Amino acid sequence: MSTTPVRPTTILIQPKDAAPKAPAAPSMKVFLELAFRPLYLAGTSWALVAIALWIYTPGLLTAPLGGLAWHAHEMLWGFIATIAFAFMMTAGANWTGITPMAGKVLALACVLWVVARIGFLLPFEAAFWLAMAAELSFFLLGSGAMLRAVAVSKNSRNYAMPVFLAGLAATDALYLLTARGGDYLLLMQRFNAGLVVMALIALLIGRRVIPFFAMRAVHGLTLPTQMKTGWVQLGACTVGVVSLLAGIPMLSAAALGLAGTLALVQIISWKPLAVRGNALLWILYVGYSSIGIGLLMAALQYAGVDLPRVLPVHTIAMAGFSVMIIGMVTRTALGHTGRPLATDRTIRASYWLMLIAVALRLTAIAATPATATLLHIAAAAWIASLALYLWQFTPMLIRPRN
Structure with a gap:
């Protein structure tokens, strides 16, 4: 009989994969x-x-x-x-x-x-x-x-x-x-005053947060604060609001032109090519620069240049504010709920749909046989952009921080 000891059989128990953590209620x-x-x-x-x-x-x-x-x-x-x-x-x-x-x-x-x-x-x-x-x-x-x-x-x-x-x-x-x-003319005058107040808020908030976001996201990027031009921009927009309400078009043109020019100078100083690969950043750059362009259009219009009446308004409000908003509500929501500051396909799709809506709406300003169709497609792209945001972010915003 063999005296070779029999080794006990080793049974390896494979641990089960941990169940995914259920989201908080x-x-x-x-x-x-x-x-x-x-x-x-x-x-x-x-x-x-x-x-x-x-x-x-x-x-x-x-x-x-x-x-x-x-x-x-x-x-x-x-x-x-x-x-x-x-x-x-x-x-x-x-x-x-x-x-x-x-x-x-x-x-x-x-x-x-x-x-x-x-x-x-x-x-x-x-x-x-x-x-x-x-x-x-x-x-x-x-x-x-x-x-x-x-x-x-x-x-x-x-x-x-x-x-x-x-x-x-x-x-x-x-x-x-x-x-x-x-009184329709007075109504539009007061709407434009509200638009410039909102432009002032967007420009000053953008001046504060966009360089901060960019320097945190892009290694080695250093951007100027430009506090002095910020005060000039504040003053220009304030004069713009007062002159619009007072009905002084040439003063409005000068004030809005200065505010718009400073916005574009700021964008250039923020090195836009450095952020071209980061969708959370470039979408904010596009919106901010569009506000500047829209203010310059408004300045030309008040100076007597014949532009379509709604072109500056939609450039400021849609290409400017709305594009900045879709970028800001994603970036800040991700940060405040503890998610990585990165875009996925859904977020990027919402950005591109918003940009398509803007392009189609601005194109539809020219009265052509295609105007009604362009407006309907632009509205569909706008709705889809915001629906994607709501679909992705509603579950995050009603629950505790990740």
């Missing part, structure tokens, strides 16, 4: 901790719905604020200014160390915003006035919250922010009151 407390969460979703959702109503079912817009007046108002104050409001309330926490708006106050702001959107759609005079009161309260609540944050923190660098929000409220009130009076 949605949380109302988290949803209301910073303004970007509810208001990014609200603003982008409304931009999608408002364009669908305006392009595909304009016959439904029979409220006292109807037709073109409703479209212009909802795009500027209902969408663009709402996203700016959300960004300022969110960034204000970093700038001052105090969260300007959260919890019940943020919930109140959201309710006021919803009341305004519904009220401006209802075909009743009382609904218009209720909506107006709610919307002005929304902006003034934000102005007061930001004023408290900068005052308590003694953050003198940001004392202009509550003034900007109050400026949005003031131009909004002027616009809405004029809309009830029926």
